[in-house]
Amino acid sequence: MRPRWTSRARISLRPASRRFTTLGIETSCDDTCVALLTTSHSSPRATLPFHKKSTSDNRSFRGVYPPTALAGHASSLANLVSEALSSCPGVRLDLVAVTRGPGMSANLAEGLALGKGLSVAWGVPLVGVHHMQAHALTPRLVSALDAPAAAAESLEEIAPSFPFLTLLVSGGHTQLVHSRSLADHAILANSANIAIGDALDKCARLILPPDVLASCPDVMYARALEAFAFPIGEDGMGSYSPPLKRADEIAPTVSPHGWSLCPPLAATRRMAYEFAALESRVQSIVSDLPSISVPQRRDLAIDIMKVAFEHLVGRVLIALEEDPSLRAASTLVVSGGVACNKFLMKVLRSMLDARGYGGMRVVAPPVELCTDNAAMIAWAGWEMYRAGYETALDVTVLKKWGVDPSGKDGGILGVEGWKRRQA
Structure with a gap:
């Protein structure tokens, strides 16, 4: 019998128009995610025949507890892969894409080990994906998923096209990226x-x-904070007025309840983000108000998000003001779990409009693709594979892994383990 691994050599011989199936695996934190993505080497259209996640229950720890998150991957990952394959009878995998980093080392290793095994068993290439690159590319996935069935045979239609600005905002990262x-x-x-x-x-x-906190279904408390602050949803955000100039932006937010919040890094235009002081200030405010009422809590929630989000957008504005070349990027991508926050998008759009950047397009993925997911891993893996990159089977996980090629590790392509595919 001919060994199955010989199918690897046949991949480049398949017609470019044939549907190409990528299995995506994501295990960088507490979400165990698996997806099947179908694409083509010539068409901008993509579909997701399977997309699912299982999140470990960390509520008793009020945050992600590494042993619990790891146990969740161990108990769920293989079953999700089995479910994905059985949900698509006759599917033939062409590529395995798995998160290699950055993230929690043991959790990444759980996914990478299974990804390697499936790559060998199916005789298909492996791509170890950079988690933050995948977030940045997610709007391109959305563009491909939204493409009509009769889309023109041109991959150039995938949007946004490069270059664009990316605001990566999640529980583990805050970065403004070109x-x-x-x-x-x-x-x-x-x-x-x-x-x-x-x-x-x-x-x-x-x-x-306390009752709202206890009712949270997971440890994504920031999502509950937005819902608590705006119980009627986006309609309650209409009273927001953006700062019209930098002086307004860095002025303290003074509440009629007696507290004030100073914007981070107000005294400098240094390109950095700082959020630790906000938590300390909230702790101080709550301590000073032992009988804080629900309306006061709601106003404090709005104030803290306003200050944090204006700080985010303020650095985007500084970058655009000081480097005119960045204005060639007509799109600002907002990705990562915090991109789900509608108030953030309100602040971002309002500030850009008020400060002369109304022509910049702001895009964010739908909620299910903002948080960690395997669809974005499958897409990023496919884009890298289409560009000629595969990952060697002897690679290990990368707890830290920069995206910037000028960084110490050389960015996405600067680490060991990449292989250029032969034409």
């Missing part, structure tokens, strides 16, 4: 300490009433 090409993402501003998602989660644990 996405110049598929694997070239220059970091313009980075978080000096904790990420915005982490800061909002911690603030939410202090602000949310």
Whole structure:
């Protein structure tokens, strides 16, 4: 019998128009995610015949507890892969894409080990994906998923086209990035300490009433904070007025309840983000108000998000003002879990419009593709594979892995383990 691994040599011989199936695996934190993505080497259209996740229950720890998250991957990952394959009878895998980093080492290893095994068993290539690159490319996935069935046979129709700006906002990262090409993402501003998602989660644990906190279905407390702050949804955000100039932006937010919030890094235009002080300030405010009422909690939730989000957008504006070349990027991508926040999108759009950048397009993925998911991993893996890259089977996980080619590790392509596919 002919060994199955010989199918690897046949991949480049298949017709470019044939549907190409990628299995995506994501295990960087507490979400166990698996997806099947179908694409073509000539068409901009993509479909997701399978897309599912299982999240470990960390609520008793009020945050992600590494042993629990790891146990969740061990108990769920193989079953999700089996479910994916059985849901698509007769499917033939062409590529395995798995998150290699950055993230929690043991959790990444769980996914990478299975990805390697499936690559060998099916005789197909492996691509170890950069988690943050995948977030940045997610709007391109959305563009491909939304493409009509009769889409023209041109991959150039996948949007946004390079270059574009990317605001990566999650529980682990806060970065403003100039996405110049598929694997070239220059970091313009980075978080000096904790990420915005982490800061909002911690603030939410202090602000949310005990009954609301106890009713949260998971540890994504920042999502509950937005729902608590705006119980009627986006209609309640209409009273927001953007700062018309930098002086307004860095002025303290003073509440009629007696507290004030100073914007981070107000005294400097240094390209960096700082969120740790916001959590400390909220803790102080709540401590000074032992009988804080629900209306006061709601106003504090709005104030803290306003200050945090204006700080995010303020650095985008500084970058655009100081480097005219960035204005060639007509699109600003907002991706990562915090991109789900509608108030963030309101603040972002309002500030850009008020400060002369109304022509910049702002795009964010739908909610199910903002948070960690395997569809974005499958897409990023396919884009890298289409560009000629595969990952060797002897690679290990990367707990830290930069996206910027000028960084110490050389960015996405600077690490060991990449192989250029032979034409």
